[in-house]
Amino acid sequence: xxxxxxxxxxxxxxxxxxxxxxxxxxxxxxxxxxxxxxxxxxxxxxxxxxxxxxxxxxxxxxxxxxxxxxxxxxxxxxxxxxxxxxxxxxxxxxxxxxxxxxxxxxxxxxxxxxxx
Numbered sequence: 001x002x003x004x005x006x007x008x009x010x011x012x013x014x015x016x017x018x019x020x021x022x023x024x025x026x027x028x029x030x031x032x033x034x035x036x037x038x039x040x041x042x043x044x045x046x047x048x049x050x051x052x053x054x055x056x057x058x059x060x061x062x063x064x065x066x067x068x069x070x071x072x073x074x075x076x077x078x079x080x081x082x083x084x085x086x087x088x089x090x091x092x093x094x095x096x097x098x099x100x101x102x103x104x105x106x107x108x109x110x111x112x113x114x115x116x
Contacts, residue, residue, distance in 0.1 A: 001027060002024055002025070002027055002031065002097055003105075004024055004105055004107035005022065005107060005108070006021065006095045006109065007022075007110065009110030010113070011113045012114055013115050014085060014086050015084055015086075016114070017081070017084075018112060019079060019081050019082070020079065020082070020093055020110060020112075021079050022034070023077050024076040025076065030099035031097050032052065033052050033098045034071055034097045035048070035097075036050075036069065036095060037096055038112075039091055040090060040091040040092075047060055048060050048063055048080070048093070049080060050069070050096075051070070051071045053073060063089075066084045066085075067080060068081040080093070082112070085112075087114045087115070087116045089112060092111050093109065093110050094110075095107035
């Protein structure tokens with residue numbers, strides 16, 4: 001089993017920045033891909049950014065150039081630096097991890113609110 005705990009959400013004005021952190025514990029040696037998803041009110045959960053253990057990344061189109069995902073394998077963490085935030089980024093952000101058995105794990109979510 002893998003446990004994921006997010007931190008770093010909050011309220012910020014448009015154009016501001018936030019950094020989300022996710023700490024993994026448990027059977028972390030099995031982790032392959034880690035990433036961030038978000039879910040806005042009334043919408044489906046969507047991928048924001050993912051990163052492999054080797055450091056390859058993929059971003060949702062609307063966050064390219066504004067968000068940066070990074071990973072620290074030694075510290076079992078994944079991070080999301082969010083710059084130039086806009087109100088459309090308001091959502092609950094979830095940390096996700098996928099292991100060698102293709103099992104998915106989720107954090108409890110952290111709220112990000114961007115005011116105009």
